[in-house]
Amino acid sequence: VLMDYRRPFLSVVMGLTLFAVASTAMTWCKSMIPYAVGFRHDRLFADLGALIFFGVPWTMLQWPPLISVLALGYSLWFPAMGLAFILVLLSRQSDQRTVVIVSFFLLWMVGGAFAPYFMPAAGPVFYERIGLGDRFNELIAVIPALYRWEADYLWNAFRAHEVVAASGISAMPSMHVATCAWMIHAARRLAPRLLIPSILFFVLIWVGSVALAWHYAIDGFVGSLFAIFSLYIADQYVPLRPLDAADLNTAA
Numbered sequence: 001v002l003m004d005y006r007r008p009f010l011s012v013v014m015g016l017t018l019f020a021v022a023s024t025a026m027t028w029c030k031s032m033i034p035y036a037v038g039f040r041h042d043r044l045f046a047d048l049g050a051l052i053f054f055g056v057p058w059t060m061l062q063w064p065p066l067i068s069v070l071a072l073g074y075s076l077w078f079p080a081m082g083l084a085f086i087l088v089l090l091s092r093q094s095d096q097r098t099v100v101i102v103s104f105f106l107l108w109m110v111g112g113a114f115a116p117y118f119m120p121a122a123g124p125v126f127y128e129r130i131g132l133g134d135r136f137n138e139l140i141a142v143i144p145a146l147y148r149w150e151a152d153y154l155w156n157a158f159r160a161h162e163v164v165a166a167s168g169i170s171a172m173p174s175m176h177v178a179t180c181a182w183m184i185h186a187a188r189r190l191a192p193r194l195l196i197p198s199i200l201f202f203v204l205i206w207v208g209s210v211a212l213a214w215h216y217a218i219d220g221f222v223g224s225l226f227a228i229f230s231l232y233i234a235d236q237y238v239p240l241r242p243l244d245a246a247d248l249n250t251a252a
Contacts, residue, residue, distance in 0.1 A: 015089045015101070022108050029113040030168025034158060039122040039130050042216075045172060046124070046135065049210075049217030061211035062142055070208035071144045077176050077205055084183045084198075088190060096189040103227075103234040104182060111178050111226035116170040119222075123171030125151045125213040136213060143212050151213075174215045178223030180205045185231050 033039075061067070085104060091097050122129075124136040125147075140148065157167040180202040187194040209215035 011089045012086055015085065018105065019085065019108075022105060022112075026108060026112040027168050030116065030170045031157070033116055033120050033168070033170055034122075035161075037117055037120045039120050039126075039169075041119055041172065042121045042123070042127060042130065042132055045119075045121050045216040045218050046127070049219075052221070053217045061207065062139065064142065067142060067144070067211060070204065070211050071147065073201070073204040074176075074208040074212055077180070080201060081179045081183065084186060088186055091190050094190075099231065099234040099238055100182075100186045100189060102238050103185075103230040106233060107178055107182055107227055107230040108175070110230065111173050111223065112175050115173055115226065119172045121171040121216070121219075122169050123214050123219075124210075124216060126155065126169060129155060139211075139213050147212050147214075171215050172219045173223035173226050174206075174209050174219040175223060176209055177202070177206045177215075177220035178227045181224040181227035182230070185227065 061070070088097065088100050088104070125140055125143075127136045128134050154167060154169050158169055180198070184195065184198045184202055187198040206220040209220055210217050
């Protein structure tokens with residue numbers, strides 16, 4: 001049903017249901033990270049981000065109007081990702097459509113649920129709270145109050161040992177940036193007219209992830225690599241062929 005573009009409503013319902021299940025599983029996995037492996041790599045990732053991007057990246061982003069624009073764009077990430085996924089589900093059946101759908105779920109499974117256990121980090125907004133000092137306090141002071149509240153929400157859930165909606169602390173890899181990289185590849189394969197907007201949104205989310213203190217600069221780079229890896233695996237191992245009349249008669 002998920003791969004049958006001739007049943008668009010069922011395809012969307014099935015796809016969103018599977019994503020809801022995957023999101024719930026990922027939330028639980030993320031919530032268990034600090035208890036299973038701790039936050040061991042924050043200092044390393046902060047240093048790598050500064051090294052790769054020639055200094056401390058966030059120091060160039062502390063202009064209040066820019067922060068406001070980035071905060072607005074960052075708040076649109078989930079609706080944009082959801083819309084992109086729905087458009088993929090509604091697109092005509094093709095090999096590329098199948099690859100894009102499979103790579104989406106593979107990205108969330110590998111990059112969102114399992115990879116953080118091998119590279120655990122809390123992120124700049126929690127840097128001082130995990131005992132590493134005030135390196136990012138100047139940045140945290142200028143981010144919108146809503147994001148400071150969200151950080152408190154996540155931290156309080158962690159301290160209370162609770163798994164609540166959208167909980168879990170994990171900075172590496174950045175799934176915000178990873179899914180935006182997935183959107184670029186989806187646009188390139190299925191809707192080339194949306195390629196430029198997808199690239200611009202990718203840049204907005206990557207810069208916003210750093211400027212709003214959720215991620216180190218290196219997190220987005222690694223997240224993008226996971227998106228490429230997921231597409232590569234889907235390309236290599238998904239059996240691809242369009243639905244034919246026999247398939248449709250069987251499904252009916």
